[in-house]
Amino acid sequence: xxxxxxxxxxxxxxxxxxxxxxxxxxxxxxxxxxxxxxxxxxxxxxxxxxxxxxxxxxxxxxxxxxxxxxxxxxxx
Amino acid sequence: xxxxxxxxxxxxxxxxxxxxxxxxxxxxxxxxxxxxxxxxxxxxxxxxxxxxxxxxxxxxxxxxxxxxxxxxxxxxxxxxxxxxxxxxxxxxxxxxxxxxxxxxxxxxxxxxxxxxxxxxxxxxxxxxxxxxxxxxxxxxxxxxxxxxxxxxxxxxxxxxxxxxxxxxxxxxxxxxxxxxxxxxxxxxxxxxxxxxxxxxxxxxxxxxxxxxxxxxxxxxxxxxxxxxxxxxxxxxxxxxxxxxxxxxxxxxxxxxxxxxxxxxxxxxxxxxxxxxxxxxxxxxxxxxxxxxxxxxxxxxxxxxxxxxxxxxxxxxxxxxxxxxxxxxxxxxxxxxxxxxxxxxxxxxxxxxxxxxxxxxxxxxxxxxxxxxxxxxxxxxxxxxxxxxxxxxxxxxxxxxxxxxxxxxxxxxxxxxxxxxxxxxxxxxxxxxxxxxxxxxxxxxxxxxxxxxxxxxxxxxxxxxxxxxxxxxxxxxxxxxxxxxxxxxxxxxxxxxxxxxxxxxxxxxxxxxxxxxxxxxxxxxxxxxxxxxxxxxxxxxxxxxxxxxxxxxxxxxxxxxxxxxxxxxxxxxxxxxxxxxxxxxxxxxxxxxxxxxxxxxxxxxxxxxxxxxxxxxxxxxxxxxxxxxxxxxxxxxxxxxxxxxxxxxxxxxxxxxxxxxxxxxxxxxxxxxxxxxxxxxxxxxxxxxxxxxxxxxxxxxxxx
Numbered sequence: 001x002x003x004x005x006x007x008x009x010x011x012x013x014x015x016x017x018x019x020x021x022x023x024x025x026x027x028x029x030x031x032x033x034x035x036x037x038x039x040x041x042x043x044x045x046x047x048x049x050x051x052x053x054x055x056x057x058x059x060x061x062x063x064x065x066x067x068x069x070x071x072x073x074x075x076x
Numbered sequence: 077x078x079x080x081x082x083x084x085x086x087x088x089x090x091x092x093x094x095x096x097x098x099x100x101x102x103x104x105x106x107x108x109x110x111x112x113x114x115x116x117x118x119x120x121x122x123x124x125x126x127x128x129x130x131x132x133x134x135x136x137x138x139x140x141x142x143x144x145x146x147x148x149x150x151x152x153x154x155x156x157x158x159x160x161x162x163x164x165x166x167x168x169x170x171x172x173x174x175x176x177x178x179x180x181x182x183x184x185x186x187x188x189x190x191x192x193x194x195x196x197x198x199x200x201x202x203x204x205x206x207x208x209x210x211x212x213x214x215x216x217x218x219x220x221x222x223x224x225x226x227x228x229x230x231x232x233x234x235x236x237x238x239x240x241x242x243x244x245x246x247x248x249x250x251x252x253x254x255x256x257x258x259x260x261x262x263x264x265x266x267x268x269x270x271x272x273x274x275x276x277x278x279x280x281x282x283x284x285x286x287x288x289x290x291x292x293x294x295x296x297x298x299x300x301x302x303x304x305x306x307x308x309x310x311x312x313x314x315x316x317x318x319x320x321x322x323x324x325x326x327x328x329x330x331x332x333x334x335x336x337x338x339x340x341x342x343x344x345x346x347x348x349x350x351x352x353x354x355x356x357x358x359x360x361x362x363x364x365x366x367x368x369x370x371x372x373x374x375x376x377x378x379x380x381x382x383x384x385x386x387x388x389x390x391x392x393x394x395x396x397x398x399x400x401x402x403x404x405x406x407x408x409x410x411x412x413x414x415x416x417x418x419x420x421x422x423x424x425x426x427x428x429x430x431x432x433x434x435x436x437x438x439x440x441x442x443x444x445x446x447x448x449x450x451x452x453x454x455x456x457x458x459x460x461x462x463x464x465x466x467x468x469x470x471x472x473x474x475x476x477x478x479x480x481x482x483x484x485x486x487x488x489x490x491x492x493x494x495x496x497x498x499x500x501x502x503x504x505x506x507x508x509x510x511x512x513x514x515x516x517x518x519x520x521x522x523x524x525x526x527x528x529x530x531x532x533x534x535x536x537x538x539x540x541x542x543x544x545x546x547x548x549x550x551x552x553x554x555x556x557x558x559x560x561x562x563x564x565x566x567x568x569x570x571x572x573x574x575x576x577x578x579x580x581x582x583x584x585x586x587x588x589x590x591x592x593x594x595x596x597x598x599x600x601x602x603x604x605x606x607x608x609x610x611x612x613x614x615x616x617x618x619x620x621x622x623x624x625x626x627x628x629x630x631x632x633x634x635x636x637x638x639x640x641x642x643x644x645x646x647x648x649x650x651x652x653x654x655x656x657x658x659x660x661x662x663x664x665x666x667x668x669x670x671x672x673x674x675x676x677x678x679x680x681x682x683x684x685x686x687x688x689x690x691x692x693x694x695x696x697x698x699x700x701x702x703x704x705x706x707x708x709x710x711x712x713x714x715x716x717x718x719x720x721x722x723x724x725x726x727x728x729x730x731x732x733x734x735x736x737x738x739x740x741x742x743x744x745x746x747x748x749x750x751x752x753x754x755x756x757x758x759x760x761x762x763x764x765x766x767x768x769x770x771x772x773x774x775x776x777x778x779x
Contacts (some may be wrong), residue, residue, distance in 0.1 A: 006485040015467050021313055023483075025562040029320045032180055042347065046356035047452035050461075054566060057323075059567040061448045066563070 001051060004051050005053060005067035008041035014072030015039075016055070019062040032056030082123075083132040084164060085243070088188060089172030090181050092441070092568035094200040097230035098172055099136040100580050102239075107580070119152075119164070120584070126240050127691045141180065141644055143187045144316070146562070148482040151290050157191060158283060159293040168194040168246045170239075174355030175201050175210055176569065177564040180336060182327045185221070185322075190253040190279035194511060195223065196240060202227035209338030217334040218325050222250045231574050235387045237637060241599045244502045253279060261315050274299055281317075285310055300372045306623055349570055357628060370433045371470070372538070374503075378425040385425075389418030408605060416601025420594035423473075429471035434465065436583040439573035447565055457545055458552025460484050463493040467544065470500035471537075473589055475741045478749055488557040492548050495759060498737055499544035501537045503680040508733050509536055511685055511705055516726030539734055547762075596741050597680050604650065604676050604687055611648035618644040645691060650675075665725040665775035666730065666769070667713070681738045726777035728771040736767035 008014060016035050024033075033055045034038070042059070043052035049064040089095040100107075105124025120136040137156060138149035145151040156164050169188050175183030178199065188195050190433075191407045205211065218225050224242050230237030257279060260265035273281040284291065285296070285305045294302065306312065350359055393414045400406040446761060451461030469477035477497050484490040501509075513529050520528045522682045614621055622640045631639070637694060645651050653675055654668035661671050673687040689704045692711075711720040737743070743756040751754075 012312060018537075021317055025146060025564055026144055026313075026316055026320070027141055027146045028564045029317060030144065030183060031564065032183075032324065034321055034324055043350055043354055043448075044647060045354065045448055046359065049565065050448060050453045052350070052354070055778070057177060057392075059569075061444070061563075061567055062565045063451070063566045 003072050005039060005041065005062075005072055007065055008039075008072075008074070010041055010044060013038055013040040015075060017071040017073060019070045023054065023063045024066065028060070028062065028066065031060060032058045033060070033070070034053040038075070039070075081241075084167045085124075085127065085131060085132045085134045086164065086166035086169045087134055087136045087172065088153060088157075088184065090141050090174070090177065090184060091173045091179075091566065093139070093181065094230045095137065095139060095172040096179050096199060096227065096575060096577055096580075098170075098198065098236075099577055101230050101233060102134055104700070107584070114262050118172055120436065121164070124240075127244050131242060132243070133164075134170075134516050135666065140184065142184060143191075144287065145290055146485045146564075151191055152285055154290060156282070157188070157193070157282060158287075159313055159564055161293065166193060166487075168200055168249075170196055172198045172200055175205050175212070176208060179324075179327055179331055181325055182330070184205075185223075186327065187279070189223065189251075189605070190220070190255055190257075190277065191283075192251045192253060192277045192279075194249040195238075196242060196246070196249070197221065197223055197225045198235075199225060200230050202228040202231060203234060203444070205508050211336045211338075213334040217330070220330040220334060221254065224249060226413065231576075247283075249688055253277065255279075255319075255323055255326055257282065257319050257322065261318045265315075269305065272305075286316060289693045305379065307730040308387070313668050332526070346569055350445070350567075353442065354449055359445070363449060366437070368441075368470070371471070373433070374426050374429050374471070377429055380763060381425040382422055385418065385422045389414055391423070392418075395572065408602070408611065411606030412602045412611075413598070415686050416598040416690065419601060419682055420590060420597050422507070424590065425505070425587055427472045427589050428582050430469070431476075431585040432578060435578045436468060436573045438465075439571060439577060441568040441570045443732065444565055444567050448567065449754070451563065455489075457548040458489065458492045458555075458610045459496075460486060460489040460493070462563075462565070463489065465494055466542075467495055467500055467731050469504060470497040470544075472503050474498050474500070474502050474739065475745050476585055476588065478742065478745050481771055482725040482749070485562055486559055487557045490751065491755070492551045492555070492556070494749060494753060495551060496548045498739065498742055498759060498763065499540050499547065501734070502681075502739075503538040504680060505536075507682055508677075509533060509730060511708065512726050512730050513720070514705060516723050536558070536730065536734055538721055539731075543735060543766075583679075597683060600653060600676060600680060600683055601686055604683070607646050607650035607653070607670075608691065610728040611644070612652065618647065632725045644670050645669075651689075664771040665718065665728045665779060669711075670720075670725075670729070673675040678738045678740075680734060680740060684733070714756075722779075723773050728779055730773050732767045732771040734767075735770055736764055737763035 003014065005014070005036060016033065016037050016039055018035055022035055037056045039053055039055040041051060041061075045052070045061075050057070051067050052061050052062045054060075087095055087099055099120070099122065102124040107120060107122040122136070123135050124132045124134050126132050126733065135156070137153045140150040140153045142150075143154055143157065145154050155205070156162050157166070159165060160435055171181070171185045173189055182197075184194070199212070214225055214227065219655070223383055226235055228239060230236070245393045256272070266282075269281050269285070270278055273284070276284070284302050288294070288299075288302050288306055289347055322435070355363060371469070393410045396406065396410040396414060400409065434443075446464055447461035449461070450464050452761050454461050454463050463481065466477045466481040469480050474497050477500075478494050481493045481497070485492060510533075513532050517529050517532050522528055522531070545717040618640050622643050648653070650672050651668065654671035657671045657675065658666075658668045661674065666674065669688070669691055672691055673684045676687040677684040685704060688708065692704070692707045708721055711718070712718065713720055737760045743760060746759060
């Protein structure tokens with residue numbers, strides 16, 4: 001446990017558990033990044049930041065600080 | 077409802093849904109770009125004939141994922157939909173959704189519905205449903221959403237007439253809300269809101285509370301009422317969170333019944349392209365290649381039309397002089413107005429080409445990949461990946477570039493971007509560079525392939541970027557503003573660009589430049605002409621003063637006339653101004669005539685050439701001897717007898733123009749965008765001091 005989106009490797013998936021509301025922009029939630037949703041890491045930018053994810057049908061790029069705040073359980 | 081006036085329609089939707097395509101289809105060339113009162117955000121409006129009796133004014137609101145704004149652009153959507161007194165307050169709302177991301181699009185639609193506007197859902201790109209394996213039960217979806225739905229394919233003009241037909245009937249649309257936020261979150265709290273604001277829909281009242289700081293139009297009384305609810309920010313945040321989850325619950329339920337995707341049909345072209353375009357080596361190489369292509373085209377493609385425009389206005393000026401009756405008015409036209417207009421028009425080719433590229437890159441979805449690729453690097457300089465677009469735009473004109481910074485949500489990143497943009501080499505610097513380089517750098521090749529003049533120009537471009545980056549680092553370390561690091565960007569699917577959309581974008585941006593910056597340039601050209609053709613008593617009686625000097629006895633007429641003309645210029649208002657600043661600019665290697673051009677180009681750089689042209693024109697008293705370049709080359713220092721534009725002075729001028737903040741338009745836009753005089757003044761003085769020092773040092777070393 002203790003996994004976040006930042007721990008995923010390219011191609012891996014996880015289910016979003018929870019996050020600290022203060023650290024997450026509201027618009028990320030509004031674009032579908034919500035607890036219970038599956039998230040998949042598609043790409044990592046060359047300098048390890050930002051991360052390119054697919055969540056709830058949306059393709060998004062988020063920064064690593066944000067990704068570290070989103071707790072997940074990895075799917076294998 | 078409004079019977080005799082226009083129907084106000086707001087066009088709302090996520091970015092990348094083809095909202096602009098739909099807008100272009102509905103309005104065609106009947107578009108205008110205005111400003112929202114108080115802010116500089118462009119407001120795109122267009123007229124559309126719905127039926128024989130009904131005409132609508134359609135406002136294309138900035139793309140947004142939610143009514144809750146995170147950027148300045150998105151605040152416009154909120155403000156327009158909540159403020160009844162806004163000119164564009166809609167009678168009905170068209171929400172544009174895209175077939176592939178329907179879920180996320182419905183999130184926004186549910187918010188609009190809850191504001192209880194008559195609203196219609198337009199599902200765009202419906203022609204791609206089959207290919208993407210998507211099926212939608214439209215009738216069921218209509219029932220679930222209590223709304224009319226139209227399937228369109230805006231680029232192929234499919235469904236536009238159906239949409240118009242539905243709009244004719246808008247007064248009968250169902251305006252019930254979709255989400256019952258009250259019951260699902262906190263009944264007591266929301267009942268209290270309902271009784272406090274009986275005049276508004278519940279969702280509107282809730283938005284007034286949560287977005288209080290983003291709303292400028294609230295009356296004092298309303299403010300007080302709202303503040304009473306805004307005591308616990310934690311609670312408000314929690315409820316916003318709950319609301320978001322609740323909306324998605326509803327939407328998921330609805331889509332389960334009405335929407336199906338056959339996953340096997342999904343193409344993997346996107347992931348293949350992503351892998352290449354964001355690759356750690358190829359990604360940067362491709363981006364660099366694209367940049368080179370853009371700059372190359374700006375110079376190669378634009379030079380031909382620019383030469384034509386230049387020649388055309390020179391001839392026109394000549395024509396006016398020879399054909400109009402002699403007098404002050406003719407001089408004003410031929411020496412003030414025509415060159416002034418020419419000075420604006422000449423930039424159109426470059427600006428149009430640049431915006432053509434930027435629009436294409438945005439349309440295809442590539443720009444988001446660049447943002448993704450560059451974010452980490454740009455953050456080292458205190459900026460965001462999103463700063464790339466403004467910085468590239470800055471090579472055309474800083475004014476639209478600064479406006480393009482509005483989609484950077486973090487204030488510090490945005491501010492630094494705005495502050496350093498004026499260092500990038502805008503097209504107004506180009507004519508100055510071009511003529512000075514032609515004068516001082518020999519037209520030779522080095523290593524057999526590189527043209528020395530071209531290399532110098534490239535060096536100046538790189539210098540501009542280097543100055544932007546270093547000042548960004550400085551600002552990053554000096555500015556004590558907390559960054560939130562909030563950054564979310566959608567990576568849209570790749571698309572072929574639409575020629576029509578690009579065309580409209582280019583027309584709009586070019587128009588904005590011509591009528592925005594153009595006005596200033598034209599006005600200044602006229603003022604300059606006036607200052608050069610009027611002056612002190614010595615100016616008015618120049619002939620007597622010159623002929624009274626003994627040395628002028630027995631001179632041939634032509635030489636005498638020249639002496640009179642230059643005496644006149646010296647005692648014209650502008651000449652007096654140039655003389656006043658001469659001691660200050662002398663260390664940079666400039667005389668009072670260059671000083672005049674310098675003063676005039678503090679308003680806009682490109683005026684420099686025009687000013688010198690005007691000065692030498694006035695001086696030569698209408699005898700046209702060659703182009704401005706030839707005249708500049710012939711200009712000598714009366715004391716040393718050396719060429720005025722030698723290497724030392726020329727380099728000093730080039731570097732001065734590379735660094736100095738000489739653009740009133742930019743200063744004005746920075747003031748408006750940052751809502752403070754502090755930042756434009758910082759730019760003006762900081763860049764000015766830097767430019768002066770560099771110019772003095774350069775001149776001292778080279779002379």
